[in-house]
Structures are given as C-alpha cells and as structure tokens.
Amino acid sequence: MTQQKAPVLAPEPDVVQWFNSDAPVTLAGLRGKVVVLHAFQMLCPGCVSKALPQMQKVHEVFPEEHVAVVGLHTVFEHHDAMTPVSLEAFIHEYRLTHPIGVDRPGEGDVFPSTMRTYGFRGTPSLVLIDRRGFIRHHSFGAVEDLVLGATIANIAAEGP
Amino acid sequence: MTQQKAPVLAPEPDVVQWFNSDAPVTLAGLRGKVVVLHAFQMLCPGCVSKALPQMQKVHEVFPEEHVAVVGLHTVFEHHDAMTPVSLEAFIHEYRLTHPIGVDRPGEGDVFPSTMRTYGFRGTPSLVLIDRRGFIRHHSFGAVEDLVLGATIANIAAEGP
Amino acid sequence: MTQQKAPVLAPEPDVVQWFNSDAPVTLAGLRGKVVVLHAFQMLCPGCVSKALPQMQKVHEVFPEEHVAVVGLHTVFEHHDAMTPVSLEAFIHEYRLTHPIGVDRPGEGDVFPSTMRTYGFRGTPSLVLIDRRGFIRHHSFGAVEDLVLGATIANIAAEGP
Amino acid sequence: MTQQKAPVLAPEPDVVQWFNSDAPVTLAGLRGKVVVLHAFQMLCPGCVSKALPQMQKVHEVFPEEHVAVVGLHTVFEHHDAMTPVSLEAFIHEYRLTHPIGVDRPGEGDVFPSTMRTYGFRGTPSLVLIDRRGFIRHHSFGAVEDLVLGATIANIAAEGP
Numbered sequence: 001m002t003q004q005k006a007p008v009l010a011p012e013p014d015v016v017q018w019f020n021s022d023a024p025v026t027l028a029g030l031r032g033k034v035v036v037l038h039a040f041q042m043l044c045p046g047c048v049s050k051a052l053p054q055m056q057k058v059h060e061v062f063p064e065e066h067v068a069v070v071g072l073h074t075v076f077e078h079h080d081a082m083t084p085v086s087l088e089a090f091i092h093e094y095r096l097t098h099p100i101g102v103d104r105p106g107e108g109d110v111f112p113s114t115m116r117t118y119g120f121r122g123t124p125s126l127v128l129i130d131r132r133g134f135i136r137h138h139s140f141g142a143v144e145d146l147v148l149g150a151t152i153a154n155i156a157a158e159g160p
Numbered sequence: 161m162t163q164q165k166a167p168v169l170a171p172e173p174d175v176v177q178w179f180n181s182d183a184p185v186t187l188a189g190l191r192g193k194v195v196v197l198h199a200f201q202m203l204c205p206g207c208v209s210k211a212l213p214q215m216q217k218v219h220e221v222f223p224e225e226h227v228a229v230v231g232l233h234t235v236f237e238h239h240d241a242m243t244p245v246s247l248e249a250f251i252h253e254y255r256l257t258h259p260i261g262v263d264r265p266g267e268g269d270v271f272p273s274t275m276r277t278y279g280f281r282g283t284p285s286l287v288l289i290d291r292r293g294f295i296r297h298h299s300f301g302a303v304e305d306l307v308l309g310a311t312i313a314n315i316a317a318e319g320p
Numbered sequence: 321m322t323q324q325k326a327p328v329l330a331p332e333p334d335v336v337q338w339f340n341s342d343a344p345v346t347l348a349g350l351r352g353k354v355v356v357l358h359a360f361q362m363l364c365p366g367c368v369s370k371a372l373p374q375m376q377k378v379h380e381v382f383p384e385e386h387v388a389v390v391g392l393h394t395v396f397e398h399h400d401a402m403t404p405v406s407l408e409a410f411i412h413e414y415r416l417t418h419p420i421g422v423d424r425p426g427e428g429d430v431f432p433s434t435m436r437t438y439g440f441r442g443t444p445s446l447v448l449i450d451r452r453g454f455i456r457h458h459s460f461g462a463v464e465d466l467v468l469g470a471t472i473a474n475i476a477a478e479g480p
Numbered sequence: 481m482t483q484q485k486a487p488v489l490a491p492e493p494d495v496v497q498w499f500n501s502d503a504p505v506t507l508a509g510l511r512g513k514v515v516v517l518h519a520f521q522m523l524c525p526g527c528v529s530k531a532l533p534q535m536q537k538v539h540e541v542f543p544e545e546h547v548a549v550v551g552l553h554t555v556f557e558h559h560d561a562m563t564p565v566s567l568e569a570f571i572h573e574y575r576l577t578h579p580i581g582v583d584r585p586g587e588g589d590v591f592p593s594t595m596r597t598y599g600f601r602g603t604p605s606l607v608l609i610d611r612r613g614f615i616r617h618h619s620f621g622a623v624e625d626l627v628l629g630a631t632i633a634n635i636a637a638e639g640p
Contacts, residue, residue, distance in 0.1 A: 043246075043253045048208060054626075061626055081249030086203075089241030093203045146534075146541055149629025157637035214466075221466055306374075306381055309469025317477035363566075363573045368528060401569030406523075409561030413523045 010037070010129045013072055014113035015101030017084050019091050025070055025099045027133055034067045034156045035129040039074040039103070039115060042082050042090040044123045050142055051124035052094065057145075058152065059098040066156050071100035074115040074123060079105070128152065131160050170197070170289045173232055174273035175261030177244050179251050185230055185259045187293055194227045194316045195289040199234040199263070199275060202242050202250040204283045210302055211284035212254065217305075218312065219258040226316050231260035234275040234283060239265070288312065291320050330449045333357070333392055334433035335421030337404050339411050345390055345419045347453055354387045354476045355449040359394040359423070359435060362402050362410040364443045370462055371444035372414065377465075378472065379418040386476050391420035394435040394443060399425070448472065451480050490515070490609045493552055494593035495581030497564050499571050505550055505579045507613055514547045514636045515609040519554040519583075519595060522562050522570040524603045530622050531604035532574065537625075538632065539578040546636050551580035554595040554603060559585070608632065611640050 010027055018024055027035060038055050040047035052071075059069040075082045084102050091100060103112035118127065121140040128137035128151060136155050170187050178184055187195060198215050200207035212231075219229040235242045244262050251260060263272035278287065281300040288297035288311060296315050330347055338344055347355060358375050360367035372391075379389040395402045404422050411420060423432035438447065441460040448457035448471060456475050490507050498504055507515060518535050520527035532551075539549040555562045564582050571580060583592035598607065601620040608617035608631060616635050 043249050045254055057624075057626055061624070062630070078249035078253070081246040086241040086246050089203050089238035093238070094205055144537075144541070145625035146537055146629040149626040149631075150542070150633035151629075153630035153633035154637060157634060217464075217466055221464070222470070304377075304381070305465035306377055306469040309466040309471075310382070310473035311469075313470035313473035314477060317474060363569050365574055398569035398573070401566040406561040406566050409523050409558035413558075414525055 014104045017102040021099040036069045037127040039072045039125040069098040074103040174264045177262045181259040196229045197287040199232045199285040229258040234263040334424045337422040341419040356389045357447040359392045359445040389418040394423040494584045497582040501579040516549045517607040519552045519605040549578040554583040
C-alpha cells in the first residue's frame with residue numbers, strides 16, 4: 001500500500017443515484033471520519049468474490065462514528081448490462097448495507113465521471129481518505145485484510 | 161444425492177435464446193451423452209460462488225463426446241435486473257463457455273417455463289440425465305465435487 | 321491423471337504398524353474392492369491441508385463394500401520427528417478414521433520400504449488399484465475432487 | 481476482541497528452548513515494541529490451518545521495529561508426540577521464521593508453565609502486549625485478519 005506524497009483533498013464523487021442512504025452522501029458531510037471509498041462493477045468477478053465482501057466487513061467491524069464505507073458503481077464496460085435496476089437487485093441479493101452511489105455516466109465517454117476524476121485504473125479500486133478529507137491511499141486490485149485493517153486504524157488513530 | 165425411482169424421460173427445456181451455441185440445444189440432440197443440466201440466476205450468490213464454477217469445471221474435465229453441460233437461466237425474481245443483455249455480459253466476464261439457455265418467462269407467472277416443468281425449487285438446481293434421456297438425479301443446492309464426479313461417471317459408465 | 325499401460329499387480333505394502341485397524345491390512349484381503357492407496361507424511365503441509373482431508377472424504381463418501389481407503393505413512397525425512405507415537409496423536413487430532421500403516425523404515429536408506437517398491441516421488445502420492453488388484457493410477461501431488469471422484473467411480477464400475 | 485480493564489504487566493514466558501532466535505527472547509528486551517504473543521500446539525488443526533499462517537503473516541507485514549511476533553509451543557496433551565525434535569521439523573516444513581519458544585513442561589502438571597501463568601484456555605491463544613509491556617488483549621480461538629490488523633495498529637499508534 002502506498003501513500004500519496006503531496007496532500008490532495010479528495011474530490012466529491014459525482015453520483016446520480018444512491019442506494020442504502022436516504023440522502024446524498026458527501027465527503028464534506030463525512031469530515032471527521034476516515035472514509036473508505038471503493039469503486040466496483042457488479043459484473044467484475046474480483047469485486048464480487050473479494051473486494052465487496054471485504055468492504056462490507058469493514059463496514060461491520062469498524063465503528064461508524066470513526067469509519068465510513070462508501071461504494072461507487074463505476075461502470076466502464078457492458079453499460080446496458082449494469083444499469084441501476086440490476087445494481088439494486090445485486091445489492092439486495094449480496095446483502096450489502098453500506099451506501100453505494102452510481103457514478104455519473106460519461107457523455108461520449110465510456111468512463112463515468114468520478115472514475116475519470118480519481119483516475120481509477122479499473123475495478124476494484126480503493127481510496128482511503130483521512131478525517132480532514134485528504135487522500136491517503138489509492139490502489140487498484142486486492143488488498144490483504146491484515147494490511148487494510150492496520151492502514152485504516154493508523155489513519156483513524158491520527159485523530160481529527 | 162437421490163435418484164428418482166420411476167424412469168422419467170427428461171422434458172425438453174423451453175428456451176428463448178441460447179448463448180455459447182450457434183444452434184438451439186435439445187436433449188434429443190444430445191441422446192447418447194450424459195447431460196448435466198443446471199439451473200441458475202446470475203444474481204444468485206450461491207450460483208456465482210459455487211455452482212457455476214463447478215459446472216464450468218465439469219464442462220472442462222469430462223470429454224464432450226460423453227458428457228454435455230447445459231445451463232438454464234431460470235429467472236424467477238428481479239426479472240428486470242437479469243435480462244438477457246445482462247446475462248450476456250455476465251457469461252463473458254465469468255468466462256463461461258458451455259451452452260446456456262434463457263428459460264422462457266412465464267405469462268402471468270413469476271416462474272419461467274422450464275423451471276415450472278421440472279419443478280425446480282430454486283437456484284442452483286441440478287439434473288443429471290442418462291444417455292437414453294432419463295432423469296437420474298434432481299437436486300437443489302450444493303453438491304460436493306467428489307460426489308458429483310462419481311455420480312456422473314457412474315451414469316456414463318452404464319453405456320448407451 | 322494417467323494410467324499405466326501394462327497391467328501391473330499392486331505389490332503388498334510393507335508395514336510395521338497399523339492404526340485404525342485391528343488386523344493388518346492386505347491388498348489380497350481387499351481383492352474385489354477398488355483400493356485408494358495414498359502415501360503421506362504428517363509434517364508435509366500439502367498432505368495436511370489437501371490430500372488427507374480428501375482421502376478421509378473419499379473414505380466417508382464411497383460405500384466401503386466397493387472402495388477401501390488405505391493410508392501409508394512413508395517417512396523419508398525428519399525421521400525422528402515423525403515417529404509412530406507422533407503419528408498416533410496426529411491421526412487422533414485430525415480425526416482420520418481410515419486404516420493407516422507405518423511404512424517399514426529402510427535399513428541404511430532414508431526411503432522406507434513400500435515407498436521404494438512403488439517408486440513414490442514424494443508426498444502426497446496416490447495409487448488406485450482395481451478390484452482384481454492391478455494398478456490403474458499412480459500420481460504425485462494434488463488431484464481435483466471432481467476428477468478423483470470420476471476416476472474411482474470408473475474403476476469401480478468395471479465390476480469384478 | 482476485548483481489552484483488560486486493569487493494566488497488567490505481561491509476565492515473562494518461561495521457555496526451555498528457542499527456535500528462530502540465537503538468544504533467549506524476553507519481553508523486557510522487546511519493550512518499546514508491540515508484542516504479538518501466541519500459543520499453539522503443532523498437532524492442533526486450528527493452529528496449523530489458521531492461527532500459524534496468520535501469525536507468520538503478521539510477522540511479515542508489520543515492520544519489526546514496531547511489532548514483534550513471538551510464538552509459544554504450549555504442549556498440554558500428547559506430550560510424547562510433540563517434543564522439541566518434532567517441533568523443529570514442523571517449524572522447518574511450515575516455513576515459520578519468527579521466534580518460537582518451548583513452554584517449560586509442568587512438573588506433575590499436564591499444563592506447561594507459561595500456559596499456567598497466563599491462564600490460556602487452549603490453543604490457539606493470542607496476547608497483545610503494548611510498548612510499555614502491558615497486556616491489552618487476551619483471547620482464545622480465531623481472530624479475523626481485519627480486526628487483528630486494526631487492533632495491532634491501534635496499540636502501535638499509541639507510541640511509547
């Protein structure tokens with residue numbers, strides 16, 4: 001896991017629809033908490049078998065007053081196959097209970113808006129944001145539970 | 161694994177669209193082979209994590225002149241979420257290469273046609289059909305690899 | 321899985337002590353059954369995590385009037401560490417209930433007697449013997465459950 | 481994971497022989513680091529399949545200037561089967577590279593000395609000791625990687 005050198009304030013996700021949240025979720029509104037922001041696609045096998053169960057477990061293990069898990073459905077392939085209607089059923093069947101936003105589709109661009117802003121290389125991607133809103137970790141692919149737990153705890157331990 | 165007592169000829173699946181097959185697949189056309197017929201839904205977690213990898217492995221391990229694996233997408237919930245468009249992307253992403261048919265949607269019925277005919281209790285379901293076309297095994301849920309391998313081999317060993 | 325070309329009668333194991341059997345186990349005494357003969361060492365990680373649970377499952381899944389599972393503790397390294405006293409505790413802790421014999425230590429030879437006779441390349445090794453006592457399969461390393469189940473069933477289906 | 485209420489200074493292990501360490505390991509000598517002290521038996525299936533790989537991973541993932549992993553072979557059953565000779569081969573075959581001490585056998589007591597002192601209920605057991613030498617966590621059985629990583633990081637983050 002690598003950390004960014006210069007402190008970069010995490011940009012707000014550009015989301016068209018939220019699941020598991022009555023109101024839109026914003027990073028500004030989560031200031032004071034560590035935010036575990038993850039990008040996935042519902043038909044990405046590595047997301048389904050590894051990353052999503054891990055994110056859901058992070059959501060369940062860490063106290064929500066300190067750590068917030070936020071998912072982003074960043075569809076950049078098979079757009080017709082992974083609509084919000086399909087995503088909603090997926091979230092239900094896989095018992096995901098943390099907030100998940102649908103990344104805004106690109107206009108004339110296969111990549112959706114937030115994926116483009118953050119420069120995600122694919123799915124699954126993971127961003128850890130500290131309590132003041134700065135990006136502290138940005139990775140593509142699988143992360144070990146042991147390492148992820150320690151990294152989140154380290155960022156959380158810094159305090160506000 | 162239980163076997164049916166009375167010999168029942170396996171009814172033909174009622175399929176509206178095939179993937180991984182240029183022509184419609186029929187049990188009549190597969191007479192002489194053992195047919196491993198399995199029913200799944202692309203948003204059924206147990207199908208995705210266990211049954212589908214197992215079925216694909218059966219397809220790869222057993223010689224195709226003796227054993228044919230045929231999948232049925234039997235959608236009985238979240239109908240709008242599991243359309244053939246989504247299924248096609250799913251099949252591609254999960255690298256499934258055996259023939260998969262879309263079970264005909266029921267008219268005024270949440271259960272699709274073949275699911276109704278066979279009396280599948282849910283997904284995943286598994287039917288083993290002998291070389292003469294008779295149903296020899298019918299189960300709902302997971303089956304161990306060791307038991308499945310032996311059961312298929314036993315039916316195959318009977319000869320034509 | 322490969323099969324030997326010329327029919328070779330399986331030699332009797334040369335065993336100094338049996339566990340899970342009141343009397344010595346002989347292949348002659350098992351004629352009429354398929355014999356699943358496997359060689360392991362109690363401190364071989366691949367044996368402990370994969371091969372032994374698989375062998376125990378074969379023992380539980382297949383009817384004992386048709387298939388007999390016989391283990392051989394073929395110690396060829398760390399001889400002082402894997403004595404029968406340690407093996408007995410190992411068998412108890414890992415809940416192994418099929419017959420297991422201690423391969424006779426070689427005189428002035430790190431390899432034990434039966435390992436030498438069969439030409440085992442290491443552990444785990446697997447030998448399948450048909451109902452008439454002939455070797456039908458001989459392999460070193462892991463075998464998939466699906467393939468193993470089918471192979472045993474095929475040999476069993478030949479009848480006496 | 482629970483934490484002890486009153487601060488208890490971790491007692492020194494009572495060890496008769498060390499592996500993977502040229503000199504005896506003492507908690508006093510590790511003051512300033514978080515110590516991950518774990519108790520196991522080489523013939524305990526849950527230790528072999530879960531706890532030991534996890535402890536070895538902790539040893540590899542956390543920087544050794546902050547976190548020290550120390551194993552204790554606390555034999556309380558099958559004493560003749562789990563001698564230091566067998567343990568040495570076990571450590572070699574399972575590629576364990578962190579320091580492991582042999583808990584001093586009890587005199588007229590099935591339980592070894594350190595196990596008795598710490599009140600371990602069985603194996604695997606886990607004790608986390610902070611940089612000042614106080615016990616912060618004490619548990620019996622499996623701990624999730626995500627939780628363990630976070631707990632170690634939290635204790636480490638307190639500083640000296």
